[in-house]
Amino acid sequence: MNKVIIPALLGLLVIGGTGLVFGDDDEDERRGWWGSARQDVSPVDQALYREECGSCHFAYQPGLLPQDSWRRLMAGLEDHFGENAELDSEARGEISRYLEENAADRSSMWRSSGFASHSGSLRISDSPYFRRQHHEIPARWVENNPKIGSFAYCDTCHTTAERGNYDEDAVRIPGVGRWDD
């Protein structure tokens, strides 16, 4: 019995110790438990969505749009913000289900609740919450920044966006640097 438990405990100590030692280098990490990054929307966990949608653009987490917006967006893939992004009905159904079930208004993650109310636009960047969060960012830093060009590229500045972490401490704006509120 001890043969299993002792190495397991040692393993935990090592993992925990690593978090303590290296966690201090990154404010973002320090806030998490056991060195894991804090999340404010649930990370993407459907491989099909990551493959089909994430091959063209950042795989926006389902918790960034309310259910009704995802439903309308997935019903109009033939004209997806000016592009044709049609899927076969099987893939479309599976992805729609995933997005709707984990939509902002059905998620308990704190930042998702901000995205739960929406203007009706299908763009995440048009939501009142998104606008409030970015209202201090001048156009020259993002839209007119040749290294970025659009608020659609979340992970260009939010270095931990992929993990569902949009904390401003992890923001690095290309050509500008850290964002300090």
Place this chain on the structure above:
Amino acid sequence: MPMRMLLAIGVGLAVSAAQGGSPQQIQSAYIAQGASDFSSERGAKLWLREGVEGRNCATCHGGNPSEPGQHARTRKLIDPMALSASTGRFANLAKVEKWFKRNCKWTWGRECSAQEKSDLLEYLYRL
């Protein structure tokens, strides 16, 4: 033992790739759908044929399919389309069909015929 495992994994990967299809199998599918033959010359012309608002394949894939392209709107880099310069393309008929459908409609405003698809593939295979 590890070597044997690696071999087994390698064989497994090879089999699953074969199930997805090969470049030749994909072209054969278009013959089955009514394409009469392949022509890389016709394919090369189709590559540059303009459709909706002057769009053609080169709008996003570039004039030379052996080189990377860049999406006209998102500016995302697109790996080369030429078979000789790409890795992993033309291995899955469903995937090829998905992209033909999307891109033919966006570029020319309609779906491509089996003949057009087989000619475009021939062009990309021969480069």
